Amino acid sequence: MTETGEAQHVIKARQEKLRRLQELGIEPYAYHYEPTTSAAAALRDYEAMSGESAVKSRLAGRVRSLRPHGKTTFAHLEDRTGKMQVYFRQDTLGDEGYELVKLLDLGDWIGVEGPMFQTRTGEITLRADDLQLLAKTVRPLPYGKEEKDESGESIEHGGFGDVESRYRQRYADLAVHSEVRDLFVVRTKALREIRRFLDDRGFLHVETPILQPVYGGATAQPFTTFHRTLDRELYLRIADELYLKRLIVGGLERVYEIGQVFRNEGIDRTHNPEFSMLELYQAYADYHDMMDLTEALVHHVVQEVKGTSVITYEGKQLDFQPPWPRLAWYEALERHGRLSAADLGVEGLRGAAREAGVEDADEKGKTALLDGLFKALVEDELSGPIIIYDYPVELSPLAKHKRGGDRTLTERFEVFVAGRELANAFSELNDPFEQRERFEAQARMREEEGWEEAHQVDEDYITALEYGLPPTGGMGLGIDRLVMILTDRSSIREVILFPTLRPE
RNA sequence: GACCGGGUAGCUCAGCUGGUAGAGCAGCGGACUUUUAAUCCGCAGGUCGUGGGUUCGAGCCCCACCCCGGUCACCA
Numbered sequence: 286m287t288e289t290g291e292a293q294h295v296i297k298a299r300q301e302k303l304r305r306l307q308e309l310g311i312e313p314y315a316y317h318y319e320p321t322t323s324a325a326a327a328l329r330d331y332e333a334m335s336g337e338s339a340v341k342s343r344l345a346g347r348v349r350s351l352r353p354h355g356k357t358t359f360a361h362l363e364d365r366t367g368k369m370q371v372y373f374r375q376d377t378l379g380d381e382g383y384e385l386v387k388l389l390d391l392g393d394w395i396g397v398e399g400p401m402f403q404t405r406t407g408e409i410t411l412r413a414d415d416l417q418l419l420a421k422t423v424r425p426l427p428y429g430k431e432e433k434d435e436s437g438e439s440i441e442h443g444g445f446g447d448v449e450s451r452y453r454q455r456y457a458d459l460a461v462h463s464e465v466r467d468l469f470v471v472r473t474k475a476l477r478e479i480r481r482f483l484d485d486r487g488f489l490h491v492e493t494p495i496l497q498p499v500y501g502g503a504t505a506q507p508f509t510t511f512h513r514t515l516d517r518e519l520y521l522r523i524a525d526e527l528y529l530k531r532l533i534v535g536g537l538e539r540v541y542e543i544g545q546v547f548r549n550e551g552i553d554r555t556h557n558p559e560f561s562m563l564e565l566y567q568a569y570a571d572y573h574d575m576m577d578l579t580e581a582l583v584h585h586v587v588q589e590v591k592g593t594s595v596i597t598y599e600g601k602q603l604d605f606q607p608p609w610p611r612l613a614w615y616e617a618l619e620r621h622g623r624l625s626a627a628d629l630g631v632e633g634l635r636g637a638a639r640e641a642g643v644e645d646a647d648e649k650g651k652t653a654l655l656d657g658l659f660k661a662l663v664e665d666e667l668s669g670p671i672i673i674y675d676y677p678v679e680l681s682p683l684a685k686h687k688r689g690g691d692r693t694l695t696e697r698f699e700v701f702v703a704g705r706e707l708a709n710a711f712s713e714l715n716d717p718f719e720q721r722e723r724f725e726a727q728a729r730m731r732e733e734e735g736w737e738e739a740h741q742v743d744e745d746y747i748t749a750l751e752y753g754l755p756p757t758g759g760m761g762l763g764i765d766r767l768v769m770i771l772t773d774r775s776s777i778r779e780v781i782l783f784p785t786l787r788p789e
Numbered sequence: 790g791a792c793c794g795g796g797u798a799g800c801u802c803a804g805c806u807g808g809u810a811g812a813g814c815a816g817c818g819g820a821c822u823u824u825u826a827a828u829c830c831g832c833a834g835g836u837c838g839u840g841g842g843u844u845c846g847a848g849c850c851c852c853a854c855c856c857c858g859g860u861c862a863c864c865a
Contacts, residue, residue, distance in 0.1 A: 294834060295799060295816055350825075357822040374822060391815075404823045427800045430814060432826045442826060443801045443814050449857045450800095461800095503865070550864045551790090560865090699865090706865055738864085763865075776858095787856065 299423040302388045306418065309384060313421040318396040320345040325366035331401045331409050342411055343398040344369055345419060347460065348389055349428065358386050359410075362397060365466070370410040371397050377414055385416055392422035392460070428461055452784050471590060472768045472780060476543065478589045479563060479764075482582050488539040488565060493528035495521060495544070501746070502526030502683070504738040505548040508558075521547035525564045526683065526759065530713060531749045533566050533757050541565035543764065554776045555705060558785045561764035566713070570758030572684075572696040575710040576672055579700060579760055580607035583670070583708075583767070590771055598703055598770050601668060609700075611672040614659070622662030634658065652679035667701035674698035682723045682740055684711035700762075702770055710760035717750035 306313050321343040322330070330342075346364035356375040361368045375383040377399075389395065399414040429444030444461075445451060451458040451465075458465050480490060498517070500507045502524030509518050525542045532540045545559045552558060567574065587605045588594050594606040618624050624637055634654040638661070655677055667673070675687055676697040684695035697711035714720050724747070727740040768780040778784035 293799095298817065352824050352827050353821085354824060354827075355821040357824080359824045359827085361825085370825075372823070376822075402823095404825090406823075406825075408823095408825075410823085425799050425815065428815075429800075430826045440826085445800065447796090447800090447857085449796090452857095505865075548864075551862085553864085554859090556864065562865095709865075761865090766865095 295425050296423055299390055299421070299425075302390065303421050303423065306385070306388055306421070309381065311385060311418055313418055315417065315419045318345050318417060318419050319343070320364075320396065323366040324362065324364050324369040327369060327401065327411070328367070328409055341398055341400055341414070343396065344371075344411065345394070345396040347422075348391055348393045348395055350431075351389060351391060353387070356383070360389070362395065362411075363463070367463075370404070370408050372402075372404070372410050372412045373416065374412070377412065378416060382416060385418060389418075390422055390425075391428055392426040394419035394422070426457060426460055448778075449786070452778055452786055455782055468772050468774070468780065469782060471772050472764075474590050475586050475768055475771055476764070478586045479543065479582065482585045483541050483565060486539070488541045488567075489537055491529070491532060491537070491540050491542055492544070493522075493525050493532075493542055495547075497522050499741050499743045499745070500524075501740050501743050503546075503548075504682075504740070506550060506738055508547050508549050523548050524761070525562065526761070527743060527746045529564055529566045530754060530757065530759070531746065533568050534749045534752050534754050538568040538755075539566070552785060554778075555766065555769075557765065557777050557781055560777070560781070563762040563764055564759065566757050566759045568755045568757050571712040571756060572674070572698055572710055572758055575712075575758040575760045576611070576674070576698060577607075578758075579672075579708050579710060579762070580609055580670075583700070583762075586767065587771065596770070596773075598773055599775060601703070603668070603670065603702060603770070605670055609670045609672055611674060611698075613675045614673055614677065614694075615675070617663050617667075617673050618659060621666040622658060624658065624662065652677070656680055664701065664706075665704045667704055669700070669702035669704075670707070671701050672698050673701060681711065682727055683714050683720075685714050685716075702766075705766060706763070707766055707770075708760060708762040710758065713754065713757040713759045715750060715754035715756060717747050720750055721747050 303313050324344060324346065327342040327344060330340075334340075344362060344364065346362040346369075349361040349363040349368060350359075352359040358373040360371045360373065362371050363369075373383065373386045378386065396417040396419055397411060397413040397415065399412045401409060401411050404410050427445035427450075430442040432440045432442060434440055445458065459469075484490070496510070496512070496519045498519060500520040500523050502522075503526070505523045507520040507523050509520055511517070512519050524546055525544065529540050529542060541563060542565075543561065543563050546562050547559045548556075549558065550556065565578075567578070570578075584594055584605045584607055587596060595602055595604045597603070612620070622637075631651050631654070634651060638654045638657050663673075674697065675694045676684070676699075678684075678686065678693055678695050681695040681697045684697040686692055687694040687696050695711060697709070699706050699710075700708040714723070721742075724740055724742040728742050731739040731741075765777050765780055769775070769777060772780060774780055
């Protein structure tokens with residue numbers, strides 16, 4: 286990045302310090318340091334020993350604040366666990382050692398070693414008998430200033446608030462905001478708990494292709510790319526589904542995958558072009574089993590990560606303790622949309638859609654009208670968690686018909702939380718003949734109605750089904766949205782380390 | 790994609806009916822051996838998102854474009 290104006294001056298000044306350090310024989314970019322403790326642990330240990338510490342602690346981290354007072358300097362060092370005040374004295378460090386203190390800048394990585402004590406104002410502090418520079422920061426980090434009010438709450442002044450810069454330079458955002466680091470720790474914990482839950486139930490964590498010759502498993506437009514040696518177009522996966530079910534055919538019986546999928550669609554607060562999905566498939570299970578499993582899995586994650594099953598999201602209390610309310614799709618439309626959709630013909634639906642403000646209602650077919658009505662009238666009302674089940678067959682090309690004869694419904698459910706879909710599951714269609722028909726119906730919609738999101742016919746997948754897919758329950762869950770709920774964020778970009786932005 | 794709001798110093802922001810750009814923090818120099826938004830004295834720091842236009846004169850008005858955010862649409 287090139288700078289004009291002042292950043293250039295600051296950077297020059299720091300480079301000048303770098304030169305002076307080298308003159309003093311100090312290597313500004315070290316190779317190694319071995320901290321013996323962390324800020325949080327050192328504070329905890331000191332308090333446990335009720336102040337009788339002669340033990341030296343060795344810490345490493347970034348210089349977070351500097352308060353020089355002539356021959357003495359106070360600083361805060363911050364590591365991944367928190368902050369520790371450090372006290373430098375010219376008489377303990379020596380004139381040369383103290384020269385290094387004078388050349389420190391905010392953001393520098395340092396290592397310090399020394400005994401702990403309590404200052405006159407009561408803050409537990411490490412007196413540095415030794416100071417090592419680990420890496421010089423030549424570009425100023427956008428630190429704000431922190432103040433502690435009477436209750437010990439810290440108030441940030443200034444700071445780094447521009448969201449665009451925060452996402453573009455996430456490294457600076459993370460360096461400066463411990464709460465952002467905490468958020469991604471929560472994300473990691475959630476992932477770990479998902480894996481633990483599934484591993485404990487005999488699921489195998491597998492990896493399937495991201496580059497696919499035929500995409501499928503969802504209705505979405507793909508990203509295309511090109512393989513030179515193969516001399517052909519490939520697609521970035523829009524879902525893991527079809528490959529995972531091939532593995533069930535192969536006898537793995539319980540599989541799951543967590544990874545990014547890619548959809549070439551709009552970007553907004555709840556959509557990023559690449560996002561993380563959990564998909565799992567379990568042989569011999571149906572969608573009732575998937576309901577129980579989904580409730581248990583999400584509850585487990587919420588409980589382990591948050592320590593409670595009731596959490597606050599966007600000001601609302603959400604209770605994840607199973608069982609969750611379960612409501613049939615048409616019933617939901619009746620209850621929330623006050624619409625008896627099953628009794629209405631296409632024209633009736635179209636009229637209702639127009640009234641509900643569904644865009645292009647006049648050009649839409651029955652499928653799209655139903656979908657539009659549900660989104661317009663019902664989704665926002667679903668604070669959740671709630672399970673909506675038995676979807677119209679037109680919306681679900683990969684789900685089995687509802688058993689018992691009603692050919693208009695499928696054994697599919699979705700979980701809604703805060704008005705948004707969190708999970709999607711069904712009794713997987715395992716009849717190869719019907720699967721072919723549904724693919725072909727989709728292909729016709731693609732050709733006749735120009736519906737680009739419709740499925741392609743995946744011949745190899747049908748071949749797999751012909752070898753026999755046992756009855757199987759499958760479920761997909763949006764990881765990013767789960768993390769949004771766990772961290773009370775309303776933008777998906779807050780929970781993705783490097784969200785997609787327009788190139789500068 | 791449509792509409793609304795925003796883009797000014799490294800960061801956070803102010804900038805009047807158009808008169809040639811300001812504060813705090815950060816930075817630099819100086820004083821200071823238990824401070825903590827350290828303090829005190831001094832200094833420096835700007836393609837005002839980009840490109841056009843109107844005007845004697847544009848950060849401000851007009852047009853186009855770029856980027857971000859919000860709402861809606863599209864979309865799991």
